[in-house]
Amino acid sequence: MSSPEEKTLILKSSDNEEFLVKESVAVQCITIKNLVEDGCDLDAIPLLNVDSKNLAWIIEFMEKYADSTSTDAEKKDFDTEFVKKPFNDVLGLILAANYLNFPALMDVMCDACANEMKLWSVEQVREKFHIQNDYTEEEEKAVRAENFWAFE
């Protein structure tokens, strides 16, 4: 149960939306933890690289993980639902989790991204990531031949 002295932080997204989060929950993000420990006494902590859409999700995730009553199985179910987002949003969350240095979220989101990518063809990878194919036709053929077994 939270004590009356339980500190609440104000986190401000890059688009100026403010979110109230308990300090004990927010320090799962090591970036925030460092700011707090360094004695940051700003009214609101500005998170310049995280927009409100991502911040809302991150807070949802943080609160689930900080909840001591949720079991490992419940967290796993939560993760399964949480990652069901459009792929670009998954990438956006990875960038945000990286900026905030939030290991648990990084782990879940990177796994989700890898799971999605596992099934892709080479062409799909290029398409979804806007990667230019800079091989010549012969070069590409050579690399494919070298790794032919990986396509089976």
Next chain:
Amino acid sequence: MKGIDDFPRDLIIEILSRLPAKVLCKFRCVSKRWYNLLTNDRDLMTRHSELSKLKPLLLIRKYISDANGEPDRSKVTIELTSIDTEGNITDEFREVLDGPVHTFISCYPFSVLCCMYSLYVCNPSIHQVVRVPYPSNARLYNVGFGHLPKSNEFKIVHLLYHSFVGDGKIGCEIFSFKHGEGVHSGFWRTLGDYPCSAWIDGHPLCLNKAIYWGLIATSWNDKSILSFNLENEEFNVISYPAFDSEKYIFLEYTGIKGCLSLVGCSAGTSALDIWLLKDEKKIWVLEYSISLSPLNVMFLIPCDNQGEELLIHVEQRGLICFSVKNQTCRRVEYCRAMKNFNKPCLYYDSLIPLSSVTHRIEKY
């Protein structure tokens, strides 16, 4: 939305390191930058190995009879299947070898397949099987495989008898190669004979910079363990713990929490006694006793990792994973994949090649 190529390099590595080696090899075709990242990048290989160690895989072998109508009858086609710890088949491939395999063991990401006259090292993750050079008419007897983290070296230890009558000596040859430099950078050395009148019996296990083999002397009850220290290359004999010789119908050794462990299965009851060798005092302690009744215990799959799970194969082709930490059992149905009673080996997914592939596209 930015493309992934605009992500910081660490992030790209963090994501890609979670993909199996097979997929990464396929993705080398995406672009030249991806080729370099997925072939030559040390950071990616390191991170990929770190993450793979958390998800060990089982490698199972099976002989395919007369697959392509091999004209050379002495060759054997082997099928290697990988399964994860949930029992799902993750990969499968075939290789032609010079004969049936009498020893199938693994260490870290590689496994060793030893036939009567030929020896191979395998990285199953990239479907690579490379022959270890060895004189063609010389027989291969007891082969162990270990890894030394400090020098990042692999050693294949071959124990041989100079005579069939047992002249009280074991001969020893070692093949070492560096991780990442390929088998072709390796070489054989002969060590002096080790005086030992016992016979080698049992599956070698690599644990904590040593390889262990079971030894049998005059009778079944007269057993001990031969240990070979990979660092100083010295032999030692470890006696078994004291227990009633009639007690166990089988006794196997494995690694638990980094300690050498002897697991004895009591006759008729499927009760397992788990002894751990406490290194500091070199004494055996009976740490756990568990019952798997009514399942019939068949054999253990030796673990060389720091894991805390005992892998026990039970009749009806199930796998029981016993967690020593939580004292709980988990059953994995792997009967589809586990096609026969040959002991599988434990390994980890790895991109690191066993032989240097000639890159037509060197570097960008």
